[in-house]
Amino acid sequence: MPEIRKDPVLNRWIILASERQQRPNDFIAASKKINANVCPFCPGNEKMTPPELFSIPGANGSWKIRIVPNKYPALEGDLPLNPEINGSCERMNGSGRHEVLIETSDHNGTLEKLPPGHLSEIIMAYAARAKEMLKLPFIKYVMIFKNQGKNAGASLAHPHSQLIGIPLPPQRILEEIKGCKAYKEKHGECLFCLLAKEEAALKKRTIAENARFIAIMPYASRFAFETRILPKWHAPKFESINDDEAMDLADIMQKSLSKLSHSIPDLCYNMMIHSSPKEDESGIYHWHMEIMPKLTQVAGFEWGTGFYINTLSPERAAEILNAGEIFRL
Amino acid sequence: MPEIRKDPVLNRWIILASERQQRPNDFIAASKKINANVCPFCPGNEKMTPPELFSIPGANGSWKIRIVPNKYPALEGDLPLNPEINGSCERMNGSGRHEVLIETSDHNGTLEKLPPGHLSEIIMAYAARAKEMLKLPFIKYVMIFKNQGKNAGASLAHPHSQLIGIPLPPQRILEEIKGCKAYKEKHGECLFCLLAKEEAALKKRTIAENARFIAIMPYASRFAFETRILPKWHAPKFESINDDEAMDLADIMQKSLSKLSHSIPDLCYNMMIHSSPKEDESGIYHWHMEIMPKLTQVAGFEWGTGFYINTLSPERAAEILNAGEIFRL
Numbered sequence: 001m002p003e004i005r006k007d008p009v010l011n012r013w014i015i016l017a018s019e020r021q022q023r024p025n026d027f028i029a030a031s032k033k034i035n036a037n038v039c040p041f042c043p044g045n046e047k048m049t050p051p052e053l054f055s056i057p058g059a060n061g062s063w064k065i066r067i068v069p070n071k072y073p074a075l076e077g078d079l080p081l082n083p084e085i086n087g088s089c090e091r092m093n094g095s096g097r098h099e100v101l102i103e104t105s106d107h108n109g110t111l112e113k114l115p116p117g118h119l120s121e122i123i124m125a126y127a128a129r130a131k132e133m134l135k136l137p138f139i140k141y142v143m144i145f146k147n148q149g150k151n152a153g154a155s156l157a158h159p160h161s162q163l164i165g166i167p168l169p170p171q172r173i174l175e176e177i178k179g180c181k182a183y184k185e186k187h188g189e190c191l192f193c194l195l196a197k198e199e200a201a202l203k204k205r206t207i208a209e210n211a212r213f214i215a216i217m218p219y220a221s222r223f224a225f226e227t228r229i230l231p232k233w234h235a236p237k238f239e240s241i242n243d244d245e246a247m248d249l250a251d252i253m254q255k256s257l258s259k260l261s262h263s264i265p266d267l268c269y270n271m272m273i274h275s276s277p278k279e280d281e282s283g284i285y286h287w288h289m290e291i292m293p294k295l296t297q298v299a300g301f302e303w304g305t306g307f308y309i310n311t312l313s314p315e316r317a318a319e320i321l322n323a324g325e326i327f328r329l
Numbered sequence: 330m331p332e333i334r335k336d337p338v339l340n341r342w343i344i345l346a347s348e349r350q351q352r353p354n355d356f357i358a359a360s361k362k363i364n365a366n367v368c369p370f371c372p373g374n375e376k377m378t379p380p381e382l383f384s385i386p387g388a389n390g391s392w393k394i395r396i397v398p399n400k401y402p403a404l405e406g407d408l409p410l411n412p413e414i415n416g417s418c419e420r421m422n423g424s425g426r427h428e429v430l431i432e433t434s435d436h437n438g439t440l441e442k443l444p445p446g447h448l449s450e451i452i453m454a455y456a457a458r459a460k461e462m463l464k465l466p467f468i469k470y471v472m473i474f475k476n477q478g479k480n481a482g483a484s485l486a487h488p489h490s491q492l493i494g495i496p497l498p499p500q501r502i503l504e505e506i507k508g509c510k511a512y513k514e515k516h517g518e519c520l521f522c523l524l525a526k527e528e529a530a531l532k533k534r535t536i537a538e539n540a541r542f543i544a545i546m547p548y549a550s551r552f553a554f555e556t557r558i559l560p561k562w563h564a565p566k567f568e569s570i571n572d573d574e575a576m577d578l579a580d581i582m583q584k585s586l587s588k589l590s591h592s593i594p595d596l597c598y599n600m601m602i603h604s605s606p607k608e609d610e611s612g613i614y615h616w617h618m619e620i621m622p623k624l625t626q627v628a629g630f631e632w633g634t635g636f637y638i639n640t641l642s643p644e645r646a647a648e649i650l651n652a653g654e655i656f657r658l
Contacts, residue, residue, distance in 0.1 A: 005548060007396070007547070007548075007549035007550055008512065008524075008549075009508040009509065009519060009520060009521075010504055010505060010508055010525075012549070012635065012636075012637075013509060013549070013636055014503070014549045014550065014551050014636065014637045014639055015637065015640075016639055016640075016642055017634060017639070017640055018640055018641065018642060019640075020596065020644070021637070021640040021641065021658075025658075054428075066504050066519075074630070074638045087527050088520065088523055088524055088527060088548070089548045115336045121581070141634075143559070143630055143633050143634050145628075145629030145630055145632075145633050146629060147626075147628045147629050150626075151626060152626060152628060152629070153625065153626035153627065153628030153629070154628075157377075162629070162630070163468040166631055166634070166636070170634030170635055170636055171634070171635040171636070172633065172634050172635030173634065173635075175339055175635075176338050176339060179337070179338040179339055179340060180338065183337065191337060191338060191417065192338075194416070194417055195337075195417055198416050198417060216380055218336070219334060219336075219337075219417070219418045220334040220335055220336035220337075220341070220342070220343045221343065222343050266414040270628055270629035270632050270633075271629060272629050272630075272632055272633030273633075274633065290633070292632060294626070296482065297476075297479075297480060297481060297482035297623070298627060299474075299476045299481060299482025299483075299599055300472075300474030300475060300476050300481070300482070300599035300600060300601050301403070301472055301474055301491070301493055301601075302600075303474075303599050303601055303619070303621060304472050304474050304499070304501065304601030304602075304603065304619070305470075305472050305495070305499030305500070305501050305502065306341065306499055306501030307341075307342055307343065307344060307495070307499055307500070308341075308343045308344065308506075309343075309344045309346055309349070309403045310344065310345055310346070311341055311345075311346055311347055311348075311349040311350040312347065312350060313345055313347060316347070320358065326571040329350075329352075
């Protein structure tokens with residue numbers, strides 16, 4: 001049973017999930033856990049996953065998208081949180097949900113090569129599962145993310161995303177909301193709405209744009225090729241997305257990921273959706289997607305200070321992507 | 330010339346240092362930048378580094394510890410910061426200092442195998458250089474850190490640490506000080522003093538202890554084998570360390586790193602010293618050292634939420650280290 005522990009200095013929570021250490025890994029060659037011939041996410045191996053929660057049928061009787069509980073969950077079950085304090089130590093039960101969305105039956109597929117309609121079905125499935133999880137009273141937030149490739153922390157190669165339902169709103173999101181609130185109080189408008197307008201006018205850091213979205217490399221990027229996809233209209237909650245909006249999001253994801261994977265050989269990346277927590281009805285936040293290519297390691301200076309050192313400006317990164325240059329470290 | 334940019338959402342600063350992209354790398358095999366035969370930090374190649382700032386003589390006319398400016402600095406120079414605001418974009422000049430401390434003339438050495446007297450001289454050299462940098466009025470903090478091994482973000486294999494003098498106090502340290510202040514106001518004592526006492530009594534998460542220091546795996550560890558070395562007496566600023574204290578710190582670092590490198594094959598780690606910023610004379614903070622072995626990748630969930638998922642409890646990690654077991658992922 002996972003547990004949640006609090007760091008008394010930073011008031012930051014960590015999840016302790018010892019069972020996850022047993023999960024298989026396609027990328028640890030020396031490990032006994034590797035078994036490239038048997039992928040639990042490939043068609044025909046459906047019995048290797050916990051029972052399916054949801055699927056979208058594909059051609060010839062198979063499925064095209066499939067959602068299953070994570071066999072090695074970071075959080076699970078419905079136990080009351082039961083917070084306990086013992087001296088400086090504070091803990092609670094690790095209740096929550098952890099699901100895997102298998103994006104395609106093709107073991108070697110990538111998001112950017114899927115037909116746009118298929119990608120928009122994935123996006124609508126994210127939203128449907130998030131809404132479903134948020135019906136549980138104790139789930140306060142659903143983090144939707146994807147780890148692509150070994151350097152991004154993936155353990156299985158078959159294309160998949162993950163959804164984790166958390167019993168607390170995440171600190172990182174609360175900090176962003178705080179920033180948005182402070183900005184709105186001072187300047188009277190939404191900071192992300194302004195950013196979308198500024199970048200669309202400037203064009204120096206834009207890598208893709210369509211009617212509803214803009215993909216930019218943020219002015220204060222922490223990492224080379226860090227990408228932010230912003231809705232151009234103000235929308236606090238991702239899960240409210242409709243079919244038309246999902247089509248446009250699929251389009252801009254495809255354009256952005258195609259440029260990134262063309263310019264960065266063996267692209268590994270993390271994708272995350274940032275959205276308002278369930279109980280925040282203020283409408284202040286502006287949901288968005290982050291794509292973080294992993295080219296370097298976070299090192300001591302970053303861990304120690306919270307400052308990041310980036311050696312590639314977002315302006316130059318956008319130029320490389322837009323010109324189709326190949327980037328090598 | 331490096332520049333410092335502000336993330337308008339999180340009020341987090343990043344450093345843009347494009348020249349650092351040219352630095353050599355021992356670990357990128359495919360890169361033209363690798364040249365294993367010519368290490369700029371080995372004796373005989375002193376001319377490959379910028380002019381020496383400080384050194385401690387070793388046997389037969391050579392040096393044993395050597396400090397030089399970083400040839401590819403993250404921050405450099407003395408220009409006024411000149412903050413500029415343009416819409417949502419805020420920047421300032423990247424003035425500061427970036428030095429490299431070459432820990433030994435032995436290319437294949439490790440901190441834990443150095444004679445204890447040598448390691449305590451490194452520690453005293455950290456303190457001396459930090460004090461020197463802090464004399465510059467615009468330097469507000471000196472981050473002392475070490476990246477050991479490719480997975481920890483090192484670019485050169487020869488054992489070395491780094492010191493970066495920053496013109497702003499780091500956000501991460503300010504957050505820790507905020508936590509300490511809140512704790513002191515509520516409970517009347519220093520949280521780190523309490524942690525040192527609690528862990529010394531409990532012994533479940535302790536991996537080494539001597540008269541002045543205790544090395545523990547924190548209760549809310551983010552990563553497997555995360556290690557914190559705490560002074561047992563209240564001391565806000567690392568750079569005030571004296572020779573006797575440095576001998577004890579060398580002793581506990583050696584014990585901790587020996588256990589970690591025994592149990593974790595091909596150990597890569599980040600080491601960071603957390604200390605009070607120059608202008609904080611409140612005495613609230615308690616300096617300490619963090620050692621973070623790098624076994625896994627930070628992935629989408631962590632980046633998105635600020636929550637960390639750890640699959641090895643600190644209690645089990647301490648048990649593994651204290652029993653001398655070998656740990657494999």
